[in-house]
Amino acid sequence: MTVLLIAEVSRIDGGSDVNMDATAKAMTAAAQLGEVHVLVAGEGVTGDGAATLEGAAKVLVADDALYANGLAEPVADLVVGLAGGYSHIVAPSTAAAKNVLPRIAALLDVMILPDVSGIVDADTFQRPIYAGNAIQTVRSSDAVKVLTIRTAGFEAAATTGSAPIEAVSAAGDPGLSSFVEDKVAESDRPELTSAGRVVSGGRGIGSEEDFAMVEKLADALGAAVGASRAAVDSGYAPNDWQVGQTGKVVAPELYVAVGISGAIQHLAGMKDSKVIVAINKDEDAPIFQIADYGLVADLFEAVPELTQKAS
Numbered sequence: 001m002t003v004l005l006i007a008e009v010s011r012i013d014g015g016s017d018v019n020m021d022a023t024a025k026a027m028t029a030a031a032q033l034g035e036v037h038v039l040v041a042g043e044g045v046t047g048d049g050a051a052t053l054e055g056a057a058k059v060l061v062a063d064d065a066l067y068a069n070g071l072a073e074p075v076a077d078l079v080v081g082l083a084g085g086y087s088h089i090v091a092p093s094t095a096a097a098k099n100v101l102p103r104i105a106a107l108l109d110v111m112i113l114p115d116v117s118g119i120v121d122a123d124t125f126q127r128p129i130y131a132g133n134a135i136q137t138v139r140s141s142d143a144v145k146v147l148t149i150r151t152a153g154f155e156a157a158a159t160t161g162s163a164p165i166e167a168v169s170a171a172g173d174p175g176l177s178s179f180v181e182d183k184v185a186e187s188d189r190p191e192l193t194s195a196g197r198v199v200s201g202g203r204g205i206g207s208e209e210d211f212a213m214v215e216k217l218a219d220a221l222g223a224a225v226g227a228s229r230a231a232v233d234s235g236y237a238p239n240d241w242q243v244g245q246t247g248k249v250v251a252p253e254l255y256v257a258v259g260i261s262g263a264i265q266h267l268a269g270m271k272d273s274k275v276i277v278a279i280n281k282d283e284d285a286p287i288f289q290i291a292d293y294g295l296v297a298d299l300f301e302a303v304p305e306l307t308q309k310a311s
C-alpha cells in the first residue's frame with residue numbers, strides 16, 4: 001500500500017509554506033495505512049519541512065504559480081494525475097482540503113471519506129457523526145480511498161526524518177477557476193473568538209434592520225457581535241458571526257444572549273463563558289438554565305435601555 005498525503009500549504013507573506021502541525025498529525029494516520037509519499041503543492045515551496053516528517057518515504061514538490069492561491073481545481077488535477085500508483089489519498093481535514101478532496105474523489109469516481117478519526121484497517125475507518133454524538137465505522141471497497149483526517153484524533157509525527165525530495169511538474173491549468181483577490185475583513189470590533197465580551201442575537205430579533213440593535217449594545221460594551229444559526233440562516237447576520245457547534249466557539253468573560261432560545265447546538269459554542277446574561281421574553285427558554293443573569297423581557301425594550309445605560 002502506498003499513500004499519497006497532501007500537505008496542508010498555507011500562504012504566508014506572499015509565499016507558501018507547509019502547515020507542519022496539521023500535516024504531521026495527518027501523517028500519523030497515513031503511516032498506519034502504508035508507505036507515505038507527501039505532496040507539497042504551492043509557489044516557492046521546497047518540501048524541506050515535509051521531508052523531516054517521520055514516516056515520509058518521499059516528498060513530491062510541485063512548485064508552480066498555479067498553486068499559489070490555493071485554488072482547488074489545479075491541485076485536484078495534479079493529484080488525479082499522480083493517483084495511479086496510490087491506494088489512499090489523504091489530507092488533514094482543513095477548509096482547503098475539504099475543498100480539494102471531494103473534487104479528487106469525484107474525478108476518480110470513488111467515495112469521499114471525510115473527517116476520519118480512527119483507522120481500523122486499510123479499508124475501514126471511523127468517523128464522528130451526529131455532531132460527534134456517535135462514531136460511524138465505514139468500510140470502503142473503492143480501489144483508491146480518498147479521506148480527510150480529523151487531526152485532533154492523532155498525535156503529530158516527529159520531525160526527525162530526512163526523506164528524499166522529488167520535483168513533480170504541474171498538471172496544467174484546467175481553466176475552471178481563477179484567483180481574484182483576498183480581502184481581510186476590517187472591523188473596529190474585537191475578534192469574536194478572542195473577545196472578552198460578546199453580545200449575540202437570535203431569531204427573536206426578527207430582521208436584519210433590528211439586528212443593528214444588537215450591534216449597538218455590543219459597541220456600547222466594547223464587545224464582539226455573535227449570532228445564533230437561526231439568525232444567520234434568516235439573513236439577519238453574516239455567517240462568520242455564528243456561535244455554536246457549527247459556528248465559532250467562544251468563552252468570553254461576558255456573553256449576552258439576546259432573543260436566543262438556548263438550543264444545545266448554540267450552547268456548545270458559548271457555555272464556557274464566565275458570565276452569561278440572557279434576555280428572552282419566554283421565561284421557560286432553555287437559555288435561562290445556564291444563564292447567570294436572566295432578564296425576562298421584550299428585547300425591543302430591554303436592549304435599547306441597556307445600550308443607553310452602557311453608553
Ligand SMILES: Cc1cc2nc3c(=O)[nH]c(=O)nc-3n(C[C@H](O)[C@H](O)[C@H](O)COP(=O)(O)OP(=O)(O)OC[C@H]3O[C@@H](n4cnc5c(N)ncnc54)[C@H](O)[C@@H]3O)c2cc1C
Nearest residue numbers: 202203204228229230244245246247259261265266281299
Ligand atoms: C447539526 C446542527 C448544528 C447546529 N449548529 C448551530 C450553531 O452552531 N449555532 C446555533 O446557534 N444553532 C445551531 N443549530 C440550530 C439550533 O438547533 C437552533 O435551531 C438555533 O440555535 C435556534 O436559534 P435561536 O435561539 O436564535 O432561535 P429560536 O430557537 O427560534 O429562539 C428565538 C428566541 O427568541 C425569543 N424571542 C422572540 N421574540 C422576542 C422578543 N421580542 N424579546 C425577547 N425574546 C424574544 C423567543 O422566546 C425564543 O426563545 C444547529 C442545528 C443542527 C441540527
